[in-house]
Amino acid sequence: MKNQSLKEVLKLILSEIKDVLSKIDEKKTEAFIGKILKAKRRFLLGQGRSGLVARCFAMRLMQMGFPVYVVGETITPAIEEKDLLIVCSASGERHLVLEMASLAREKGAAICALTSREDSPLAKFSDLSIKIPVSLKGSSSQPLGSLFEQCLLLYLEGVVFVLMRRLDICEGEMRKRHANLE
Amino acid sequence: MKNQSLKEVLKLILSEIKDVLSKIDEKKTEAFIGKILKAKRRFLLGQGRSGLVARCFAMRLMQMGFPVYVVGETITPAIEEKDLLIVCSASGERHLVLEMASLAREKGAAICALTSREDSPLAKFSDLSIKIPVSLKGSSSQPLGSLFEQCLLLYLEGVVFVLMRRLDICEGEMRKRHANLE
Amino acid sequence: MKNQSLKEVLKLILSEIKDVLSKIDEKKTEAFIGKILKAKRRFLLGQGRSGLVARCFAMRLMQMGFPVYVVGETITPAIEEKDLLIVCSASGERHLVLEMASLAREKGAAICALTSREDSPLAKFSDLSIKIPVSLKGSSSQPLGSLFEQCLLLYLEGVVFVLMRRLDICEGEMRKRHANLE
Amino acid sequence: MKNQSLKEVLKLILSEIKDVLSKIDEKKTEAFIGKILKAKRRFLLGQGRSGLVARCFAMRLMQMGFPVYVVGETITPAIEEKDLLIVCSASGERHLVLEMASLAREKGAAICALTSREDSPLAKFSDLSIKIPVSLKGSSSQPLGSLFEQCLLLYLEGVVFVLMRRLDICEGEMRKRHANLE
Numbered sequence A, B, C, D: 001m002k003n004q005s006l007k008e009v010l011k012l013i014l015s016e017i018k019d020v021l022s023k024i025d026e027k028k029t030e031a032f033i034g035k036i037l038k039a040k041r042r043f044l045l046g047q048g049r050s051g052l053v054a055r056c057f058a059m060r061l062m063q064m065g066f067p068v069y070v071v072g073e074t075i076t077p078a079i080e081e082k083d084l085l086i087v088c089s090a091s092g093e094r095h096l097v098l099e100m101a102s103l104a105r106e107k108g109a110a111i112c113a114l115t116s117r118e119d120s121p122l123a124k125f126s127d128l129s130i131k132i133p134v135s136l137k138g139s140s141s142q143p144l145g146s147l148f149e150q151c152l153l154l155y156l157e158g159v160v161f162v163l164m165r166r167l168d169i170c171e172g173e174m175r176k177r178h179a180n181l182e
Helices: A006-021 A026-038 A048-063 A095-106 A121-125 A146-167 A171-177 B006-021 B026-038 B048-063 B095-106 B121-125 B146-167 B171-177 C006-021 C026-038 C048-063 C095-106 C121-125 C146-167 C171-177 D006-021 D026-038 D048-063 D095-106 D121-125 D146-167 D171-177
Strands: A042-046 A068-070 A084-088 A110-115 A128-131 B042-046 B068-070 B084-088 B110-115 B128-131 C042-046 C068-070 C084-088 C110-115 C128-131 D042-046 D068-070 D084-088 D110-115 D128-131
Touching: A006 A146, A006 D006, A006 D026, A006 D146, A026 A084, A026 A110, A026 A128, A026 A146, A026 D006, A042 A048, A042 A095, A048 A068, A048 A084, A048 A146, A048 A171, A048 D048, A084 A095, A095 A110, A095 A121, A095 C095, A110 A121, A110 A146, A121 A128, A146 D006, A146 D146, B006 B146, B006 C006, B006 C026, B006 C146, B026 B084, B026 B110, B026 B128, B026 B146, B026 C006, B042 B048, B042 B095, B048 B068, B048 B084, B048 B146, B048 B171, B048 C048, B084 B095, B095 B110, B095 B121, B095 D095, B110 B121, B110 B146, B121 B128, B146 C006, B146 C146, C006 C146, C026 C084, C026 C110, C026 C128, C026 C146, C042 C048, C042 C095, C048 C068, C048 C084, C048 C146, C048 C171, C084 C095, C095 C110, C095 C121, C110 C121, C110 C146, C121 C128, D006 D146, D026 D084, D026 D110, D026 D128, D026 D146, D042 D048, D042 D095, D048 D068, D048 D084, D048 D146, D048 D171, D084 D095, D095 D110, D095 D121, D110 D121, D110 D146, D121 D128
Parallel strands: A042 A068, A042 A084, A084 A110, A110 A128, B042 B068, B042 B084, B084 B110, B110 B128, C042 C068, C042 C084, C084 C110, C110 C128, D042 D068, D042 D084, D084 D110, D110 D128
Antiparallel strands: none
């Protein structure tokens, strides 16, 4: 184990990911895409590495031309009715995340959760919850929420791909919106 | 000196600030306000503490209802013609800042610089440069760019105040747009 | 009022600030400095513009050589016993801020609050609370928490100044630690 | 194509990733791990989504107990001799990234590049360059740098895994350092 080569490790990671991704509910994804399309504005919320992955998705949504914000960034305005809050949280039970989701609901926004536990307070509380079925108790050989975060990224990349096809958005259009002061 | 009380120190800081603020060119401020009002979108750029102050200003612009972005944040799109880049830089000569200003200009955006040196490359390069007249060589008893950053914040607070009056924007309207997922 | 010049506005802002700063309790500042010096590590917490000001302070603490972190940034570790959490919050009653302060206390960290209200839940909860005596109800002619944030910045600049004198830290030493990849 | 299901899309993404990861040079990874272990402090640099992925890695390095910083965050100090700058850049030719790498080198830091092009200015300039062999010209069916960013994340997750094994760091130890004010 100690002497596993990187190649073997990457194979292991990929096989863990493949297993999780194959179990995500396709119908719920359709509902998710529907909510993204319907919302007036989209707000992404996540803590730690889930938050970083959420931002990767936010960037692509912006490049596709959707009004989108990241909770906690400078120019993020008040969430309102008809907005959609997309919450990324492995456990779905972090108090602060629940608190924010509850504030958003009070304002009339829809909530969509991406979480590993459908029985979590967050999932129950949301209008729609997509289960990224990673067991948080030890079935992965990777540390902490790594497998969840990897699957979350790739799942959302899939959603980007599907949105591009559906809306006939080409890469060139996205490149034109890509930040150019870097 | 070593035993100066906080009260004395704060008095000293305030008097340094007052001196600098009294020397800012009022006519240039009018031109700055004109550019803010006219721009399609506003992009704020700054490094380190100047960048943090720039974000304080960006937040108020958003709350007043102006489309505004912070360079480097997740959902910041490509800058284009008719946009305004507001660059905050004490020295006005940091290579990376100049590089970004030059990229923005290439795209056809207007550049407005807030800097301590009117003879800096940044100032020369900009459509408009507002001088925050802080000597960077030792006349302040505060460390590094502190006096510049303090004056920059208060100057921009003044600009916010003036914009609110001109456009008849009340505090309540700004509170409604204030981020509510905190 | 509508035609106030920027000069008049800046004068007004400065006089509001001066009034608030003159009323800050000097003895509590001594206690604050004591806590900063004694802590193993310092954690800065604030939302919105208060959070941006908190980061301005964190940057100077780092440049003076103190181990310091900003809550929410990438490499911020777990807070522990002997650490100090410095919370910047005008109202001192935001649920999320209280929640985090309470988590920090559970871990055994000391809490120091910078707030406008000594009777706020945050102030009562903290080991030390410094009152930045800004009335949040309308006595300032500036919008939202602006006056609080300005006074918070300048107060913390004063603390930096005092710390430099006490510890004989010169500007050159701080410049050497100043981020050089900008 | 327009009607591809999410399952098919995810399969496609995974097969693209698998193909790229299988081609990464194992010997260079050993050299990379050596540099990480040897450095006094590690600095992560990346723009846009590569930067978000870089931060995912930085978080794990912190949790493993390594001194690590993210370029552009508040408390990041000056880079110095014996430090390691890890640069994540698909093209390896962005002017601003090169500029920062060049500043780091001037200070005596080692540079390690993660890039898709071994003939890029960044790769040539670095002490070590790891090629993430993604063709930037159209062989992927995903938009922009997506495939690079996905492979970068998973590659770095593999490096985390290997480091944990080598240093006998268990998940519990990492959990203890995991940010607890979220």
